[in-house]
Amino acid sequence: MSKDIYVFAEQRDGKLQKVGIELVGKARELADDLGEKVVVMLIGSDVKRNAEKLIKHGADKVIVVEDPMLKEYVTEPYTKAVTKIINENDPNIVLYGASAIGRDLAPRVASRVHTGLTADCTKLDIDEETKLLLMTRPAFGGNIMATIVCENFSPQMATVRPGVMKALPTDNSRTGEIEELKIEFVEADMNVKIRQVIMSDKKAVDITEAKILVSGGRGVGSPEKFEMLKNLAESLNGEISSSRVAVESGWVDHDRQVGQTGKTVRPDLYMACGISGAIQHVAGMEGSEFILAINKDENAPIFGVADLGIVGDINTILPKLTDEINRI
């Protein structure tokens, strides 16, 4: 019988990616509900050193597949490794991050093991009665949230948006099993050869990693005025982010959009400046530790999710706030 929850732990250059640790946290919660185990698939070259960390974050067991050929992510050898693990262990559920790698790998594996895949989930639960996984994701361009169940195929598979699930804190008392699985990779497995990796010149910013976000919406009014937000973010050692309106107006890059069709963030501090608090925006930031909203409309819905609200004009408040912070 299918059992246990398997998580694909994404790594780049041997460094674990946050999304994998978040998924281990969620898998732990689901596994405890089902009375099953959390097993992590750690695949790459020289990655075994990360296994203990995964156990301390909630895994019961880590299956390590190492090979020099797995140094960089290439679809075919990674698919071969994950498919073999699934075929040999018959898991109940398999989770991947909905990252560039997860979005490439998961459908390929789903096809190989003849099961379905629910992509880009923002919520996972167990149905009390059937014990099936309830996989919720935005559908029809984000206009509805659809809950999908995989009744007739196994394993139940989902990719999950980075930043949506909460990683468990490190628990140094946790122990688990580490299994090294040997798989032979041959030249024919390398359907793609990476000849050169060229890093983008642009300083890549991942707003999902930022501890402090100063976020602007239509109320900011212009790209020039976004400088106010940038100054404040700099003073706080944070990053700027935005609502969709600010992206569509060309004031900020798309990779800084927060919300249902943007990124899901959980910073320690989220400052919503001139953002009304539309449901599609709130979906991407409501998990933040502390939300500070500044809006000149006291009835703006953003105050409904804010821990602290300031009713006022950002043009007066933000420069003052930045000056005060710089004086400390």
Ligand code: FAD
């Ligand atoms: P508005 O709603 O226009 O709000 C501007 C706010 O600024 C107002 O509350 C106003 O009182 C305040 N304001 C104005 N001037 C000042 C000032 N000087 N000082 C202080 N406050 C001021 N939106 C997202 O953000 N992310 C998404 O991922 C996203 N996905 C979507 C997906 C779908 C399918 C759809 C239909 C919509 C989506 N939207 C998304 C759009 C969303 O519905 C809202 O239109 C958008 O979030 C509104 O952005 P805003 O708050 O910046 O602008």
